[in-house]
């Protein structure tokens with residue numbers, strides 16, 4: 001996820017910065033952008049939402065909140081037992097079939113099962129993700145495992161579900177990005193992107209999170225009826241740090257975990273920006289394509305990654321993403337074309 005040089009300066013700076021901000025948080029009203037109260041009655045007609053990777057972490061809290069807003073939520077998880085167990089703890093959620101985003105055939109099979117049961121889809125939250133501490137693992141389709149899990153699997157899922165979404169009044173697609181999109185490669189043409197998706201291209205996590213922003217932008221351009229947003233959920237104390245835990249159990253338990261618990265958002269807070277992108281009616285992708293949970297100094301300028309790593313938690317706030325070429329247009333088109341080809345669409 002981080003290169004060694006990125007990690008060596010980001011970690012200490014972010015810890016000091018966040019300790020300062022925690023003090024600030026004590027004296028400010030917090031958060032500023034609250035989510036609306038859940039409705040007292042169920043939505044009519046019953047609206048459907050899919051949340052990928054919702055057996056744990058930010059995804060599980062997102063599924064819980066969406067069910068609270070009256071959506072019928074499909075928890076889309078790769079392991080049936082984990083998905084069933086998550087659904088059993090959320091009133092209004094169900095598990096219908098496994099979804100392994102690192103396999104194109106699993107994505108296609110999930111869509112087949114979903115279409116057999118539902119005729120509409122209102123909100124798709126492309127949340128599932130893995131980091132790439134190990135780097136360079138290969139998916140069953142011969143592509144970079146991290147890039148396929150985080151981006152290509154979601155690209156295929158979204159494209160296959162678009163016809164169902166376009167039947168609804170106000171469809172939304174929320175793509176989980178990250179502050180790490182700032183460190184994405186300067187990939188522009190379809191050929192650049194195809195090379196970037198190969199196994200061993202070291203920047204897979206950052207590139208997948210940049211791709212999520214560009215994909216949101218392209219969806220808005222190509223599907224005028226739909227609204228799509230990219231979300232950096234903030235630095236969240238979730239299971240995404242499991243590789244660190246497996247590698248250094250002692251250090252993790254006694255040093256890293258207590259720091260994360262103190263300074264990072266919990267998964268309840270970490271799901272606020274995603275849910276805002278899914279339900280706040282007057283959010284407009286033309287002005288708020290990329291959302292993150294901290295107060296940001298200036299909306300019109302791409303802010304420094306530090307402002308997006310930690311800060312004063314305000315719920316959700318629009319920030320300018322860092323895109324290749326400034327506007328990301330050529331890169332977005334290249335990404336769309338390369339992904340369409342690789343997904344066999």
Ligand SMILES: NC(=O)c1ccc[n+]([C@@H]2O[C@H](COP(=O)([O-])OP(=O)(O)OC[C@H]3O[C@@H](n4cnc5c(N)ncnc54)[C@H](OP(=O)(O)O)[C@@H]3O)[C@@H](O)[C@H]2O)c1
Nearest residue numbers: 053057058078100101102128129176178235236238239240
């Ligand atoms: N936590 C942060 O600080 C942070 C910061 C920026 C962005 N994000 C993004 O937020 C999203 C949610 O992350 P999180 O922090 O909630 O992480 P998490 O607790 O590790 O949850 C990740 C979820 O994705 C699922 N997943 C992983 N590989 C999958 C695959 N091949 N197919 C289907 N599902 C798969 C996991 O399932 P299993 O349990 O079966 O592995 C799990 O449900 C990710 O996209 C992440 O990149 C997180």
